Amino acid sequence: MDIFLTPKSVAIIGASTNPMKFGSIIMANLFNIGYEGKIFPVNQKAEPIAGLTTYRSVIEIPEPVDLAIFAIPASGALEAMRDCAAKGVKGVVIISSGFTEAGEEGERRQQELLDVAQVAGIRVIGPNTTGILNPIDRFTTTFVPLQEVKAGPVAFIAQTGMFAGMLLEWILSSECFGISRVIGLGNKCDVDDADALEYLADDEHTKAIMMYIEAIKDGRRFMDAARAAALKKPVFALKSGETGEGARAAMSHTGSMAGNDAITSAAFKQAGIIRVDCFQKLIDYAKMLAYQPVAKGNRLAIVSLSGGAAVMSTDAAMKAGFQLAHFSNEILAEIQKEYPLWATVRHPFDIEPLTETVGFMPAFKKTVRCALSNPDTQVCLIVTWTPFAGMGYSFEFIKEMQEEYPGKPVAFCSIGYKNNHEALFQQLEAKQIPVYSSFTRAIDALAASVEYGKFLASIRQAKLEERRFLRSERPKTKPAAGPKKPDSRERHEKVTVFFDGASRGNPGPAAIGIVVKNQNGETLSEVSEAIGKATNNYAEYTALIRALEEARRLGATEVKCLSDSELVVRQMKGEYGIKSKSLLPLVSEAQALRRTFHRFGIRHIPREQNKRADQLAGLALKKQN
Structure with missing residues (x-):
């Protein structure tokens, strides 16, 4: 995968001076993102483009070419692939559509391309894709116009341009967490989900992986790669084609057979993949696990400025499988000292009465400390009205308390004026505290952390039981001397x-x-x-x-x-x-x-x-x- 993400040189086949064409946008993106490798425009007219020498064919380029991007009609792709094979190009990203998703003729055209590539040892991403975005190493193949791209801990594997394009634009402009890699796979004629997962599992810049999948090409290999990745970092997947109509739409979109949805869900669970049903949950869950520690259990503490929000949060938490954390009388007595005489402190915490005696921020600080220091608390939800930006309130103390009481993920829910919410959103997410606009979204994200924690715990338990079993099965007599012949029935990785x-x-x-x-x-x-x-x-x-x-x-x-x-x-x-x-x-x-x-x-x-x-x-x- 390195050849696609960190090439030293790239040929853009279909480069153009027309700013509306994909080849021109791709070149502009490379300049804007700060790509430091060599760029070779390829166009049959061979006129200089953006001050660079243009070549009629990739064969004419006098230097080695690591990667080629096809931004040309499907009808010209086969000849271009043959040229790449002759040139010794190592990887090709095919932006063009008009292949398997276009029927029998397109399927034949795609297979011809793949045959040439395989003989030459060329790896292929696509066709019908936006391809790669790598903010870390400043490289891209996408034709989606890029402005500012923030590098960060979340990676995306997508089978569609919507995810690698439109949703990417939303994330870049609306979320604080940055992106490590985007790998758009398209029709997956060669490089597929398993290749991407194997790469990202070992990528030090990636802490969480999001996926959009229409179909899985090689189920066994996908499961192996997904499980190996999930053991190292959380993997979230949105799998479309749940209904018969959706499956038919997937076939026409990327030429993919969607498969049995029930089997897919069971396989995902076995592999440790957390399945979601909408793009918003992909974002919510990914930033929770990228920002916060993995939950060690489901015992939840709730701190709310509103009594009504505390009640509704509790209902939502129970439906999501949480249990309320237990607080001893001794712990509650410490806060009760500060409450007005007419109010009694209970969990879930409604801290509005406390604000009347000690003030807004001191009430939050005292109660959040109580929640996180409590031995029975494993996860914490904080719900508040959003204070006006000019009031000088800051919730950054939460990060300091998390460092004091580590291993307990926190979700923050801010409800109020949009401008004030945005200011608080920026303040807290800069400290890697995820902020949500509703307590149900916050609870669902915490539930994803709990689910992932259970998966990791089950793996640890299985390994422990395996070691115990192996110890119990050891022969009590000393084995005969001499070398042991390997057992061919064993699995040798x-x-x-x-x-x-x-x-x-x-x-x-x-x-x-x-x-x-x-x-x-x-x-x-x-x-x-x-x-x-x-x-x-x-x-x-x-x-x-x-x-x-x-x-x-x-x-x-x-x-x-x-x-x-x-x-x-x-x-x-x-x-x-x-x-x-x-x-x-x-x-x-x-x-x-x-x-x-x-x-x-x-x-x-x-x-x-x-x-x-x-x-x-x-x-x-x-x-x-």
Whole structure:
């Protein structure tokens, strides 16, 4: 994914001097965001654009090109992809529409593009997408005009331009939290949700992930990637296509089959994804988990300036699965001393009577401290009328108290004049205290924190029980001396495969040899198979495919492939072109298999380091003869 988010150079195919065209807007965005890499405009007229040399084709560019953006009609995309393959471009973002979402002809056109890309080792985002926005490293492919873009802790994965465009504009102009990455996937012909999740799971700049999904391409891989990500940071998803009509709309929009909604919900829950039903909840939940600690339980303290708001907040909290935190008589007695004689302090706290004796801000400070210091409090809701900005009130003390009593997420609800609410919103969110305009939104966001906390707790408990079980199953007698042979039935997440193909006659009798080893260098599996009559290169690719299949059988998620065939290694890396038509299907199959792993690497090694795989191929040849 780095090639899409941090390219050193980019070619804009379809660059234009017309400010209304996508190619022109993309270039303007790159200038405005402060992209420091090289920009190569590509247009058949080859007239200078924005003071930059323009090229008729990406092939004419005299320097390496990391990434190409297609802002051209779908009819010209195939030729452009062939040029990118010849140039050695590593990644392509296709802004254009008119592919799978446009029916059979569009589906054929998209598959032709993908075939060329896979043979050349080019990764593709799209088609039919806005693509990438990376405020951290100041890069974008979007055609949505950008003004100020604030970097921050929330990432977005979107299958639609609405999310990566219109909703993005709303967030940039209305919310205080910034954006780490936006990855618009479009039709997902190649790069999909799993690729994006794997990248963001390890991204140090991202604390929470929001997703808009119309369909999931590879369910098993998606589940693995989502669960791995959710163990590190919260993932929220809005999955459309719940109804039959919505599913049909998704098909016409991005060519996506929406799938069974009940199964989707169950799968999300199993993976640790928190599902939402509207864009507003995506925003509300994401900023709660990006700003605040994860809730350790559901025992809620409520501090409200209004008695009516306290009652309604309590009703909403009970419906959301909360329990009210318990306050001992001793704790309540400390506040009761400050209350007027006619009022009795109870939880949930209605602090209006207290404001009459000690004042507005002292009443809040005393009660919020009481709520957060209480041992039974696990989450806290604060509801207030919004004071006028000129009155000098500040709620920044909440952050200081949270540091004094850590691990307890707080949601703040401000109700009053809009201008005053906005001022308080800016004040508190600058301190990473999420502010909501209704107590129901605030409670729902706290409930999302509780749900995520339960997921993490269940994982910790499962691991604890697994360790206890393994300890109880340990043999009491001392095992026999000697090395233990690896059990091929075990799941080995990281493996190294050595592969070799051999042919006598080229073409002639051919065979393959494969060795799979674990992280400790222990041999997990060996393969020695004859494959009939074939060329040497055909045998090498067959060995690679068979090796990847063997790695998958062993449960590997990360694979490192080692071969003494420089041709295969360089072709898989996209450094060499494919001249033999007979190899094209094998190359496509190998490229498709590599994408089923979370991490894939391939490296050339000297023949003597591949000795065992070579021996296995030779043994199979002898048996064939």
